[in-house]
Amino acid sequence: MTEKFKRGDGRAIDELRQIEAKVGVVPNADGSAMYRSGDTIAIAAVYGPKKMHPQHQQDPSRGQLRCDYNMLSFSVSERIKPGKNRRAMEISEITKWALEPVLILDKYPNQVIDVFIDIIQADAGTRCAGINAASLALAHAGVPMKDMVSSIAVGKLDKTLVVDLTKEEEDFEEGEGPTDIPISMTHSGKITHMQLDGKISAEQLKDAVDLAKGACAKIYEIQKKALKDAVDFEGGK
Amino acid sequence: MDKVMTTPEPTGERIKKYLREGKRFDGRSLLDFRKITIEKNISKKSEGSVKVKIGKTEMVVGVKLDVSAPYADSPNKGNLMVTAEMLPLSSQRFEAGPPKFDAIELGRVTDRGIRESKFINLEKLCIKEGEKVWTVFVDIYSINDDGNLMDAATIGAVAALKIAKMPKYDEESGKVVYGELSENNIPLTESFPIAVSVHKIGESLIVDPTRQEEDLSECRVTLTNNKGEISSLQKSESKELDVEEMKNIFEISEEASKKILKKIEDNLK
Amino acid sequence: MERKVVIPGEVIVEGEDYLPGENTEKRDGKVVSLRYGLAEEQNNLVKVIALSGVYAPRRGNVVVGKIENITQNGWIVDIGCAESAFLSINEVPRYVNKDAMEEVFKIDDMVIAKIWSIGKRGIDLSIKSRGLGKISEGIIFKINPNTVPRVIGKEGSMIKIIKEGTGCNIDIAQNGFVVIEGENIGIEIFAKKVVDFITEKPFISGLTEKVTKFIEENKK
Numbered sequence: 001m002t003e004k005f006k007r008g009d010g011r012a013i014d015e016l017r018q019i020e021a022k023v024g025v026v027p028n029a030d031g032s033a034m035y036r037s038g039d040t041i042a043i044a045a046v047y048g049p050k051k052m053h054p055q056h057q058q059d060p061s062r063g064q065l066r067c068d069y070n071m072l073s074f075s076v077s078e079r080i081k082p083g084k085n086r087r088a089m090e091i092s093e094i095t096k097w098a099l100e101p102v103l104i105l106d107k108y109p110n111q112v113i114d115v116f117i118d119i120i121q122a123d124a125g126t127r128c129a130g131i132n133a134a135s136l137a138l139a140h141a142g143v144p145m146k147d148m149v150s151s152i153a154v155g156k157l158d159k160t161l162v163v164d165l166t167k168e169e170e171d172f173e174e175g176e177g178p179t180d181i182p183i184s185m186t187h188s189g190k191i192t193h194m195q196l197d198g199k200i201s202a203e204q205l206k207d208a209v210d211l212a213k214g215a216c217a218k219i220y221e222i223q224k225k226a227l228k229d230a231v232d233f234e235g236g237k
Numbered sequence: 238m239d240k241v242m243t244t245p246e247p248t249g250e251r252i253k254k255y256l257r258e259g260k261r262f263d264g265r266s267l268l269d270f271r272k273i274t275i276e277k278n279i280s281k282k283s284e285g286s287v288k289v290k291i292g293k294t295e296m297v298v299g300v301k302l303d304v305s306a307p308y309a310d311s312p313n314k315g316n317l318m319v320t321a322e323m324l325p326l327s328s329q330r331f332e333a334g335p336p337k338f339d340a341i342e343l344g345r346v347t348d349r350g351i352r353e354s355k356f357i358n359l360e361k362l363c364i365k366e367g368e369k370v371w372t373v374f375v376d377i378y379s380i381n382d383d384g385n386l387m388d389a390a391t392i393g394a395v396a397a398l399k400i401a402k403m404p405k406y407d408e409e410s411g412k413v414v415y416g417e418l419s420e421n422n423i424p425l426t427e428s429f430p431i432a433v434s435v436h437k438i439g440e441s442l443i444v445d446p447t448r449q450e451e452d453l454s455e456c457r458v459t460l461t462n463n464k465g466e467i468s469s470l471q472k473s474e475s476k477e478l479d480v481e482e483m484k485n486i487f488e489i490s491e492e493a494s495k496k497i498l499k500k501i502e503d504n505l506k
Numbered sequence: 507m508e509r510k511v512v513i514p515g516e517v518i519v520e521g522e523d524y525l526p527g528e529n530t531e532k533r534d535g536k537v538v539s540l541r542y543g544l545a546e547e548q549n550n551l552v553k554v555i556a557l558s559g560v561y562a563p564r565r566g567n568v569v570v571g572k573i574e575n576i577t578q579n580g581w582i583v584d585i586g587c588a589e590s591a592f593l594s595i596n597e598v599p600r601y602v603n604k605d606a607m608e609e610v611f612k613i614d615d616m617v618i619a620k621i622w623s624i625g626k627r628g629i630d631l632s633i634k635s636r637g638l639g640k641i642s643e644g645i646i647f648k649i650n651p652n653t654v655p656r657v658i659g660k661e662g663s664m665i666k667i668i669k670e671g672t673g674c675n676i677d678i679a680q681n682g683f684v685v686i687e688g689e690n691i692g693i694e695i696f697a698k699k700v701v702d703f704i705t706e707k708p709f710i711s712g713l714t715e716k717v718t719k720f721i722e723e724n725k726k
Contacts, residue, residue, distance in 0.1 A: 026326060026381050027293055043380070047325075051588040051589070073299065073301065073320075074280055074283035074299025077415035077416050079376075083335070110588070114325070116326035118326050121279075141559065142541060142543070142557065142652070144540050145514035145541065146515060148513060187515050188515065224513050227513045227542055231557065233709055242572055242584060242586060242648075245641075246615070247616060247641055247642060247643055247646055248647065251691050
């Protein structure tokens, strides 16, 4: 990681894109949030805890989390046909795995918390943006949680590790090409989600995890600020 | 299905009583719209996109274009495809899964208003007669439902089409060069279709209901008005209407559409 | 410790002297929040007041609900939480003819009731006390149930201001339903606006003065 690597948009290898986060974007929902990283925009809304339907899916010992990830048809260059595809179904489940470990659901038997994530605009890292928005929306909905979850895509471009890939970087073709490593972590440093596509040594993958940890810490601060800013004291702290 | 609490009966009775006095809970008159705002280019990968808000109701609309073979019965015309989705994100009332009737109707009524008003010049979307034409996709999504998604959908669709740019097209390969937009707008005509739904609540007729009011609607008539000409109409729900009442609805819808036209034009400046 | 907004997992205070209260837990000598809310400390007990979240039913709560269904010996009531509640004919302060249950409550009727028991079988309601029963008049609307204590105020001080300022009778149910009844619809809507004013910014400083001012400025 010593050689100088020039990123297309001039960012440092551990530099995130410009991030914006806001809660309360869907007034109808029990909790909601928008998370933007560069040109990737995700919104998430939480409904519940509420009674699980259909009844046969109820768990009498604890509440359940249900996640639904969806890309709007025009969020990418080539229009996506409406309706569920396999990729969206997998990411929905991955999102659930990423978030469930921090939720305290034992007080909600036979109930479900629905999280709906919609990608408004996509420039890579949509599952991570979705997880970041969902984590915010769950907190905003007042769901009991042990911790927050933050998510980042680490990438290996040729031989260099970078964070928060753009679509252009995902399509990088020089040298060893691109490796995409989305990772989600709790603030206390536990990994709740990790995937990888590409080619990387176990040794370098360890570095990738460390890089993700640093990036998630920065994202956590932005999430924290978004939640804190949503309460108006009018200077009456 | 999730149980959802609709407007409670005593509240409903008061809304109806107030309407009979010509008043609404939020201070509007029966034929007033809430504040309309249009935010442009909210999704850069599309050829044109807007976020439209009517009060707390919010929808996003995106336009995409693609090249394909024309339909056999219109070899020299481009195609238009309008779809609407009521995202479960936007209301506890909308379920995940295949589109329900309400969303299908929303897309179809919006499609007809735009199509029949000849808003898009489909002849100009022909690349090579009988072989290649443009298809314009207009996709509409609800973000927050506080009533009147129907009218918001057409406003959003028209606004998105107005600001959309044609993508670049590589004649040699016959393919669209995505990510690169030309300077050219989508070929539109002088038309300006605007949908205004009139709702019958008790004995009163109103436009732009909030969710609370829409719960009480017994009948909705949606008219798409194109500068004084009606290009589509849909009467929804089983409730019957008197002939005079229906005629009154035509007038109310036209009056309201004139006012909205101005608001949309201001928003798009 | 000063009152502050905290997020899940955030350390509120460190130190062995502090005890974890509602919505918090102790981790390695630190009191950590388990919920998004306002952290407060009193006599070393640290708790987090939730700002959001669906209504959690408690015994003794007064709630407003909608009749969902009629059974052999009572009514199923939707009180806006995951569990439906049950109002037995035995908890109605009058004789109920089992063949004419809808004379007392029909489907979609609104009722104000008290939760007298929460058990494995579900939530049981009663309308035997004064002021409970069918709601046939008034504007009924829902607010964030977490703001109910702010609308009621300390020992009912805030609700008293609204009642006196508007002349309306107002019931605030713990599940977030507000019932307003006044001389005319206009004044009821005004009272609703005052409630909305509070629920929009429930934690601003000097809320009582601001509400009084709001009433004075907006009263016709």
